[in-house]
Amino acid sequence: MSTIETQSDIARTSLRLPRHVAIIMDGNGRWAKKRFMPRFAGHKAGVEALKCIVRYCANKGIDVLTMFAFSSENWRRPQEEVSLLMDLLLTSLKREVKKLHDNNVKLRIIGDHHAFSPKLSEKIKEAEQLTQDNTGLVLVMAINYGGRWDITQATRRIGQQIESGDLSSAQIDESLLHSYMALHDLPEPDLFIRTGGEQRVSNFLLWQLAYTELYFTDTLWPNFKEQAFEIALDSFARRQRRFGHTGEQMERSQGA
Ligand code: IPE
Ligand code: IPE
Ligand code: MG
Numbered sequence: 001m002s003t004i005e006t007q008s009d010i011a012r013t014s015l016r017l018p019r020h021v022a023i024i025m026d027g028n029g030r031w032a033k034k035r036f037m038p039r040f041a042g043h044k045a046g047v048e049a050l051k052c053i054v055r056y057c058a059n060k061g062i063d064v065l066t067m068f069a070f071s072s073e074n075w076r077r078p079q080e081e082v083s084l085l086m087d088l089l090l091t092s093l094k095r096e097v098k099k100l101h102d103n104n105v106k107l108r109i110i111g112d113h114h115a116f117s118p119k120l121s122e123k124i125k126e127a128e129q130l131t132q133d134n135t136g137l138v139l140v141m142a143i144n145y146g147g148r149w150d151i152t153q154a155t156r157r158i159g160q161q162i163e164s165g166d167l168s169s170a171q172i173d174e175s176l177l178h179s180y181m182a183l184h185d186l187p188e189p190d191l192f193i194r195t196g197g198e199q200r201v202s203n204f205l206l207w208q209l210a211y212t213e214l215y216f217t218d219t220l221w222p223n224f225k226e227q228a229f230e231i232a233l234d235s236f237a238r239r240q241r242r243f244g245h246t247g248e249q250m251e252r253s254q255g256a
Contacts, residue, residue: 016237018190020064021057022212024204025050027196027220034220040084045222047092052225058103058137064186065139068204072112072146089143090120097127104136110182111145112153138186145182147206154180181207188212191236193229195221213239 025046032042050067057065069089075082100107109124116124157180161167178184182205189205189212197218201209215232217224242250 017060018062018213018233018236019187020066020189021062021191021193022066022068022189022205022209023053023192024068024194024196024202025221025224026194026198026202028222030196031220031222039081040088042220042222043085043088047088049222049224051096053229054100054105054137054139055103056226056229058105063138064189065137066110066142066183066189066205067140068142068145068202070111070143070145071203072144072149073203075115075144086117086120090117090123093120093123093127097123097130100127100139101131101134104134105131106134106136106138107131108138108140109143110140110150111143112149113144115144140183140186142204146203147201147208148203150182150205151207178207183208190241191215191232193217193232195219195224195228211241211243213241 028042028046029039030042031045032039035041054065070085074085077085097107107127109128113121113124154177158167158172158177162169183189188210189208192204192209192212193215194200195217197216197220199216205212213236215235217228217232219228240247240250245253
């Protein structure tokens with residue numbers, strides 16, 4: 001059994017509430033189009049759905065919520081949409097950070113920071129510092145994030161350690177690579193949700209999703225509220241996670 005599929009993962013399965021939920025919030029553009037509104041109206045409505053799910057997770061006692069807000073491929077969108085999205089991220093961050101802090105939420109941003117505007121970088125740093133000692137929900141926002149970028153940056157940093165003589169290639173194993181990846185200090189995602197009807201991972205958490213339960217729904221992200229989330233949680237609760245074991249082994253370890 002590797003460090004990633006531990007006894008605590010197995011014990012957790014029996015509690016049937018995911019510790020870590022990772023979500024691709026997709027379908028904002030189509031939500032707006034259906035209402036003859038500009039795509040940006042869908043993104044604004046998407047922020048409301050995000051707030052609702054954050055509140056729900058904080059109340060329910062879920063430990064970590066990781067949200068895909070902007071992928072490393074989303075720069076390919078029309079320039080106007082990209083800049084409106086960046087503005088929306090900045091204004092939402094400014095508007096919500098105090099409320100998040102008051103609710104004991106710890107905010108973390110993952111992704112390649114280099115492409116952010118100085119204003120956004122500064123606001124992110126401030127928000128992370130303000131909330132760093134909070135002990136409630138860990139809210140991870142993936143911005144300019146890509147699973148391939150994550151694996152590449154981890155590999156580059158390991159290469160630097162080897163060049164400087166602090167590490168030998170023989171020391172590279174799964175747990176070492178894992179320790180250089182985003183989210184390395186948090187539990188593995190238990191449940192992955194993608195709204196908007198597409199059944200793909202779109203370069204989200206490639207390394208971290210190895211044993212995550214996948215859930216896809218046609219519901220467009222701005223319509224994904226408590227009830228839709230509860231249906232996803234219910235689907236998760238009815239699954240048997242086996243981490244390579246047999247079903248019988250899992251039943252025995254859960255005392256069923
Ligand atoms: C997801 O909604 C939000 C972002 C990628 C920022 P989309 O904008 O992809 O919505 P659809 O897929 O076009 O409906
Ligand atoms: C994935 O959605 C990225 C986010 C939700 C932030 P996309 O809408 O960009 O994914 P593709 O391009 O349809 O795969
Ligand atoms: Mg989309």
